[in-house]
Amino acid sequence: QVKLVESGGGVVQAGDSLRLSCAASESAKIFSAMGWYRQAAGKQRELLAVLTSGNYASYVDLVKGRFTISRNDAENSVYLQMNSLKPEDTAVYYCAGRRGADWNDWGQGTQVTVSS
Numbered sequence: 001q002v003k004l005v006e007s008g009g010g011v012v013q014a015g016d017s018l019r020l021s022c023a024a025s026e027s028a029k030i031f032s033a034m035g036w037y038r039q040a041a042g043k044q045r046e047l048l049a050v051l052t053s054g055n056y057a058s059y060v061d062l063v064k065g066r067f068t069i070s071r072n073d074a075e076n077s078v079y080l081q082m083n084s085l086k087p088e089d090t091a092v093y094y095c096a097g098r099r100g101a102d103w104n105d106w107g108q109g110t111q112v113t114v115s116s
Contacts, residue, residue, distance in 0.1 A: 009110030022095030
């Protein structure tokens with residue numbers, strides 16, 4: 001299993017930006033796609049953004065226009081640029097790797113807290 005490690009979370013104010021990073025222990029090219037999820041307290045984990053191995057990016061409506069997923073294959077890393085953050089973006093953010101149709105490789109998560 002590939003180890004995924006997220007970083008970049010923190011406490012920010014509404015309107016601020018954060019850039020999350022996800023470093024893979026080996027080339028992320030083994031995945032058909034990389035994704036970012038989040039889980040707020042008391043809620044289910046939700047998918048936010050996906051970047052396929054062919055570099056096609058897709059987003060849920062909640063974050064479309066505010067969040068951008070990208071990758072750097074030379075650094076085995078995937079990023080999530082988050083702009084115009086809102087208090088409702090407060091959650092633990094996870095990166096994940098997809099093999100075929102299954103999201104089986106997960107990081108430990110990084111906390112993002114947005115104060116009003």
